[in-house]
Amino acid sequence: MPIITFLPMDKSITVPRGTSVLAAIREAGISFSAPCGGKGSCGKCVMEEVAGLAPETKAEEDALNSHQLGKPMRLACQARICHDAVVRLPVPAFSDERKTLLHRNISFHIDPRFTRERIRLEKATVLEPSSLVSRIRESLKREGKTWINIDLKHLRQIAMTPMENVAGLFLDHDLVDLYQDGCEKKVYGLALDIGTTTMVMYLLDLDSGRQLAVSALANPQASFGADVLSRISSMRRNPDNLTLLHTVLIEGINRLITNVTALAGIPQDAIYDLVAVGNTCMTHFFLGVSPASLAVAPYHAIQEQPVEVPAADLKIAMNKNGLVRTLPGIRSFVGADTVGAILAAELHKSPKTVLLIDIGTNGEIVLKTPAGMAACSTAAGPAFEGATILHGMRADMGAIEGVSISENKGIEIKTIGNGKAKGICGSGLIDAVFVFRQLGLMDATGKIIPVEQAPGVLAHRIIPWKKGRAIILAAKEETDTGKEMIITQQDIRQIQLTKGAIQAGIAVLMMELGVEKEELDEIILAGAFGSYISRVSARGIGLIPPVELEKIVSFGNAAGEGAKKTLLSKREYQESLALAQKVKYIPLSAHKSFNHLFLKGMHFPVLDC
Incomplete structure (x- = not known):
């Protein structure tokens, strides 16, 4: 059987002849992004062939040409291993560390279990x-x-x-x-946020509540798909993938434990408690439980109650007598991460009317009024992670993170690291769409205008693309490939689908609780994405309700902060159990107004003159 070697990690495994490189990557337990889960539809699982792969397929040629790539690049899901082979995989350099910077100064009650x-x-x-x-x-x-x-x-x-x-x-x-007795017995705990895209771990001293270290890592399940439904689909196609999805997740968590204990200089067996939060699908995979029931009507979970299990049962690298526990979920896709976010933001204690939005691969939304709380989950999709966008990418070095209007009414871009553009991440996409609307390059339906209708200074930016049009976002001299970077009509439609779903979810909750936008006292943008997007742009494209800017606040990783609270306090943990029962779950798929509101939400707001 042929041997495949992965660079730069210099890891080799033996696989049957004809195995796809993506299948080999999964078998090797290497973290790698394949947004569509290996269906060959996204063209994003790009890697460099060094030697030994079968010839390119037609699907590869089409996808790679559309990405304007000039090196010996291949698609991992399409490329087959017929002989001993060597490939070079991309190494994310920045995005996971960004999430470790997200924190908010909140008070913690110290009362550990x-x-x-x-x-x-x-x-x-x-x-x-x-x-x-x-x-x-x-x-x-x-x-x-x-x-x-x-x-x-x-x-x-x-x-x-x-x-x-x-x-x-x-x-x-x-x-x-x-x-x-007399020996210093230090006891530590871990708060873990298992995001669909990124996992973040916090190491805390259980006596003082002091945070000693934090580390983040791309979710190693990414090779099975960018979103939870892609991962469930891969598991349903091949039941053995459930074990793989669980195993790679645990291995990733253990890498995080290695990182935080090394940073703090403590032994792993001094860790006795771990509290995990995540969406419902992620907590199922974490526990090794099939989440397949979430993908078919009536979209129910196997378990919503909190789970407590010995660390040894999950092979977590901590004290063998330690405890691993999850927070409760609410219903369906509204999971433990939402409960953690509510706890961290203390919505249940607030007398105000507050809208909390966690815009991730899944968009969880909570509306709190003096009369109660309701929550829903929208199928936001992975557009803001770059998965369904032609030049989309995660928030790594070189990603366009900001777009603005220049002094001469042109377009200016800002990249992470201030270097040449490699792609565009979610915050840049939202800015770009808002700028296009402001400059009149697209109308309220999202349609890119004909070149002859564009202002003279911008006419060169509108180009034909396949059966539609595209807008040049970055000129050749601004990109690392030396080729223009564009936003296509299809890219804009993907953003509209995401925006429409989130806007409709917000509208349904406000309808159910009888809240008008004028009554909103605060909008909290939670999670990594919510912390980096422009409030002006998000409001300008209709992603969030049109309220005064001072009412819109970023919270950081609210789910992770909630996990910390319950790790450090029995009282907060008990509060989480009660909270999960108090929040009213609104199933959007069954709501009579959702489809109408979704279609309405795909339109962009009329701009203020």
């Missing part, structure tokens, strides 16, 4: 030969712990441990570990 207690035993006598466990319980009762549970594993440990000057580490009422 893990506690330490000294054990001071009364001596047994012939007249009163009480068992060792009975005397341990009596000792702890004197310290205020009325009852403890000791499982068989720790019963055996107690029998073999000298009990002089001993202390115990407890999870609620369960004995977790014994150690010598």
Whole structure:
């Protein structure tokens, strides 16, 4: 069987002849982006062939020509391995680190579930030969712990441990570990946000609540698709992929643990608690549970309640006696990450009318009024992650992140790192569309105007593209390929689909709770994307309601902050359980007004003169 070697990681595996490079990448457990999940429809799984692959297919030639690539580039999902081969994979350089910078100064109540207690035993006598466990319980009762549970594993440990000057580490009422009293026993915990695109992990001292380290990593499931439905589809086509999807996720989480413990200089076995949040599909994959039921009507989860499981059961690289737990979900696709975001933003405590929007691959929306809370999930799709956009990319170095109007009424771009443009990320897309509307390059329906109708200074930017038109966003001298970078009519339609879904979801919630836009006191943009987009542009294209700018605030990684809160506090954890039951879930697919509102939401607002 042929051997394929992946550069720059210099990793090799043996595969059957005829295996696609994408299948080999998955088998090797390498993080790699394949937005359509390997169907050959997106043309994004681009890599460099060094040697040994079968000839290009027609699908590859068409896709690579459309991407204007000039190197020996191939599509991983199409390229087949017939002989020993070597390929070079792209290495993201920036986007994951950006998410580690997102934080908000919120207060934390420190009341962890893990506690330490000294054990001071009364001596047994012939007249009163009480068992060792009975005397341990009596000792702890004197310290205020009325009852403890000791499982068989720790019963055996107690029998073999000298009990002089001993202390115990407890999870609620369960004995977790014994150690010598007087030794410093530090206990740490992890808050984990399992995003569809990016995973972020925070390492905290459970005594002080101090954050010691943070690390982010691209979700290693990306080779199975950019969105959750693509990943479910790949699992349904091949049931073995469920195990792979779970395994690569756990391996990625363990890499994050390696990162944060190295940054903080602590051993992994000092970590005893991990709280994970994510959308419903991600928490299912995390637990190794099939989320297939989410993809077919009535779109239900297997489990919405929180799960607590020994770390060893999931092969998490932390103390073998540690606990891994998830927060509860609400319903269907509105999952634990939304509960975490509500907790972090303290919507349940606010007297105001607040709209919280987490614009990710899935768009979760929560509306809080004095009368209650409602939530929904929109199939926003991966357009803002660049997956369905011709020159779209994630927020890596070289991505166009900002677009503005220059002094001479032209178009200016800003890239991450201020270098030549390699593509355009979500924040740049929103800016670009708003600028196109302001300059009159497209109408309210999203249609690019004919070149003869364009202002003279901009006419050269409108070009024919396939069966429609495109707008030149970056000139040849502004790109790293030396070729023009364009936004096509199809790209704009993809943005309209995403915008329409989010706008319709907001409108449905406001309709259900009887809220007018004038009554909104605050709009919170949560998540990485919400933190980097321009409030002016988001409002200008109708992605969010037209309220005063001062009412629109970015929160950062609200889901991750909520995970921290529940990690550090029993009270906050109990609050999350109650919250999940209080939020009213609105299923958009069954709402009578959704389709009408969706079509309406695809239009762009009339511009203020």
